[in-house]
Amino acid sequence: MVNVLLLRQPSEDVADSYKDHFCKAGYHPFSLPALETVHINLGILSNIIRDGLKAKGFIGLIITSQRSCEALGNAFKLLKDEEAGICGAGCMIGEMKTPFQSLG
Numbered sequence: 001m002v003n004v005l006l007l008r009q010p011s012e013d014v015a016d017s018y019k020d021h022f023c024k025a026g027y028h029p030f031s032l033p034a035l036e037t038v039h040i041n042l043g044i045l046s047n048i049i050r051d052g053l054k055a056k057g058f059i060g061l062i063i064t065s066q067r068s069c070e071a072l073g074n075a076f077k078l079l080k081d082e083e084a085g086i087c088g089a090g091c092m093i094g095e096m097k098t099p100f101q102s103l104g
Helices: 017-024 042-051 066-082 091-095
Strands: 002-006 027-031 061-063 100-102
Touching: 002 017, 017 027, 042 066, 061 066
Parallel strands: 002 027, 061 100
Antiparallel strands: none
């Protein structure tokens, strides 16, 4: 069999269509994760959450991927770690009254 190098993180929770496709074609696929996700702009996101989405001119929040959900969680953690007294314990919970949608 001929080896094929795939630069990607294979999915562990569903059937691997790439692996299946290459195996059926007579190849031996090898997946190598080559990317590392690094969240950026967490400080800006935290400030938007802390100051209030509506106060910053946003009418809603849409999460489009697992990575964006993780980024939001990290932004909340930043706020919590900064100091609970900055906006009070109910501030972040209150923000979730803003329309929120998760896709995908």
